[in-house]
Amino acid sequence: MSGFLQIQAIEKGWGHGVTIGPVSLDIARGEILALLGPSGSGKTTMLRLLAGFETADGGRIAVASEDVTSVPPAQRRFGMVFQHYALFPHLDVGENVGFGLHNSPDKGAKIAAALALVDLAGYERRKVHELSGGQQQRVALARALAPEPRVLLLDEPLSNLDPALRERTRHELREVIKRAGGGITTVFVTHEQEEAFDLGDRIAVLNHGRLEQTGAPDELYEHPVNLFVATFVGRANVFRGTAARALGANGPGVLVVRPERLRFAAAGLPGVVRERRYIGAAAFFVVEGDDHERFEVLAEPDAAKLGERVYVEATRVIAL
Amino acid sequence: MTVRPKRSDIAAAALTLLLAWLVIYPIFVVAADAAHPSALRAFLTRSGEWAALWASVWISLVSVILAAAIGIPLAFLFEWFDFPGRKTLGALIALPVVLPPLVGVIAFLFLYGESGFVARAIQSLLHLQNAPWRLQGAVAILLVHAYSMYVYFYLFTRAGLAKLDVSMLEAAQALGADRRATLWRVIVPLLRPSLVGAAILTFMTSLGSFSAPYIFGGGFRVMTTQIVATKLNGDLPLAMVETVALALVAVAGLVILRRTEGDDILVALGKGIAPRPRPIRRASVRWLAAGAGWGLAVLLLLPHLTLGLVSLVPYGAWTTEVLPPVINLDNYRRLFSEAERLRPMWNSLWMAAASTALAVVIALVGGWLVVRRRVALRRAIEALLALPWALPGTVFAIALAITFSVHAPLQLRFVLVGTAVILPLAYLVRALPLTGRGVLAAYRQLDPALEEAAASLGAGRWRTLARVTLPQLRPGLAAGASLAFVAALGDIVASIVLYTYETRPVSIEILSSLRLSETGVAAAFGVVLMLVSAVVLGVGARR
DSSP, X not given: OOOSEEEEEEEEEOSTTOEEEEEEEEEOTTOEEEEEOOTTSXXXXXXXXXXXXXXXXXXXXXXXXXXXXXXXXXXXXXXXXOTTOOOOTXXXXXXXXXXXXXXXXXXXXXXXXXXXXXXXXXXXXXXXXXXXXXXXXXXXXXXXXXXXXXXXXXXXXXXXXXXXXXXXXXXXXXXXXXXXXXXXXXXXXXXXXXXXXHHOSEEEXXXXXXXXXXXXXXXXXXXOSSHHHHHHSSOOEEEOHHHHHHTTOOSSSOEEEOGGGEEEESSSEEEEEEEEEEOSSSEEEEEEETTSOEEEEEEOTTSOOTTOEEEEXXXXXXXX | OOOSOOHHHHHHHHHHHHHIIIIIHHHHHHHHHHOOHHHHHXXXXXXXXXXXXXXXXXHHHHHHHHXXXXXXXXXXXXXXXXXXXXXXXXXXXXXXXXXXXXXXXXHHHHHHSTTSHHHHHXXXXXXXXXXXXXXXXXXXXXXXXXXXXXXXXXXXXXXXXXXXXXXXXXXXXXXXXXXHHHIIIIIHHHHHHHHHHHHHHHHHHHHHOOHHHHHHOTTOOOHHHHHHHHHXXXXXXXXXXXXXXXXXXXXXXXXXXXXXXOSSOOOOSSOOOOOOOEEOOSHHHHHHHHHHHHHHHHHHHHHHHHHHHHTTSOTTOOSSOSSOSOOOSHHHHHHHHOHHHHHHHHHHHHHHHHHHXXXXXXXXXXXXXXXXXXXXXHHHHHHHHHHHHHSOHHXXXXXXXXXXXXXXXXXXXOOOTTSTTHHHHHHHHHHHHHHHHXXXXXXXXXXXXXXXXXXXXXXXXXXXXXXXXHHHHHHHHHHHHHHHHHHHHTOOHHHHHHOOSTTOOHHHHHHHHHHTTOHHHHHHHHHHXXXXXXXXXXXXXXX
């Protein structure tokens, strides 16, 4: 398999024995890849290595078979949207978007097209600080897309927006990326699973600088390769020993069950309902097993009462 | 860890060596040469030397007290109370800080001196035979210092008060503290860093002050005037010992004052909202405050108005009258038409411009290495950039005069004294802390992502510098550069030690005009300096 953007055994060491990699990834032309991981997992470093702001200690990065590992950022033709947008405060919106187009003959038209793409047509002469957070984010996107980069990089693109705006912006962002130049190859960094699922075609889970698993959202959710991926991607109950055997495990291993894959039944794993968190269509029930381990069951809001002794069975388990 | 050879480390080493050669090396040369037994003995045994050293110290301490006594109440008045004219006045009374010290001093002389405006008025009013007073000695020096240095306390205290969080004061009141308790237990401790900062600035400025003691001192000597007098007498070894003594006092003063700053971190936890100025309710009190404020402003601006008036009086026209009988633009005409008078103006302008430009370039390279590249030598670079501020100007003037009057290429010593290079070099040393501080602070506030964004958009190093970095650094850079330019333009401390007839700057010309009793021309020079300084600082302060 040979991707459009190839990352081959990239490594980067910091002092204090912290190392990133080696990480290898192939990203297809037009694909949106999410780098998902907790803070300190090395995802931002990976993005900065791709952009060329950090120099790798080993490994190779190639775009369309061209080795760009030691090409400086200015010549890499990678667009980047920064976490805090990094819009130039002394330039207006049009000048910001046109910054990467300074040798282009039809600069004005390209600026207008880029702004139209993000639904900000006619905003050229606005001052950056007059814009709302969402508009600033779109200007940053237009600025990165205007020079028609080969690869688009996004650093936590939605973290600076308020939660209500985030979900809508996710869909708009995905739409713009898929529309720009017939689908631009994109890598973005996030620590939120929901954002990764919504925006990414594929997700690479990073932890302690290592790649844990790469795959489509449902693949990660249903078939995690290890306990870290299972618990980091989505809610997960972890069962061991007797509890695991009560839910049908037949080996000595760990059993992971999603809350929606547990249900109250006449027999199975016994426990007492300790908490109920109502979320509208359903409720999360926190059940304390006989081994005093707590786990969550997602069920109909009136499926059980606080303090009630219940039995729980699993409809689907992930054995690790 | 990257193992590639770093160009930034080589650049840092080069810059460190250059700065060390400019800033530390001359001091070392003087310190080494000062270890001269007979000069040391002379210094230790002559009572005049000790008197001058002690005078420097106590004059500086009293200046701090006087400046605080004027500046702090003013700051509270203008920050906390609202009355007609508050904004205009508040800016106006910060004016003395923008004026070259020499100009302030001669303006003071023309107003309060024994043949000054006020003395004449009283003399003719009371039909006195002689001037009613002689403005001389320690009292005169202290008056000038208090008059020009209260601004430090005023500005620092206002800045500190503006940073106070109103919720902190409300919290104190909610906890049962009355006004007095709030003031002493909350406000004053929070203001301490500002007050100590102002005290350090006043002490150092006062210790290095030269114009006031030179013009008003008479027989009363402080160390700066003592050094210059010794140097002019040709006793170089003794001048070196005196220079080292003054430098030691400065360093000791700085260390002791720094200690009072305390090392507890006084940073508000949240972003505070500063208390709003309270309107004074009672009309009578409000008008009293406004009247006092305006009266004060006039009092503070009077010397400069007098300077303007004197500059309009032709040579020899004003003898004993209270008001000048003739005023015209004769002095200015002479200033701009006589080649020998125009020359110091050009000298000052080009030397100030050249030294400022160089200081800006050094500060930019330093800022980039220290903040962006975080080179191993960053502490050394930062310290070297700040050092000239910690020592009186006279110390550097003497050090440069000694170091660069010898041809010894192997010791990196060249004959620069007597050439056109030495004064700009001396101004450059004094300018480094100003541009360095401005650029470093601006660089620290500059989000590195902006430069990365430019790079990711295809901009090379120079385009990024021109289109992104410099525009973002501009406010800090302009502020530092304008202060440096104005300081060089009005400099007298270094000039009086290092000038030659060909390279004499305006300040020296003012002194020689005064010596020839051409007060009108001296005042006209002063007015020109004042106006150029005000314009440059105004441009530099623009956002």
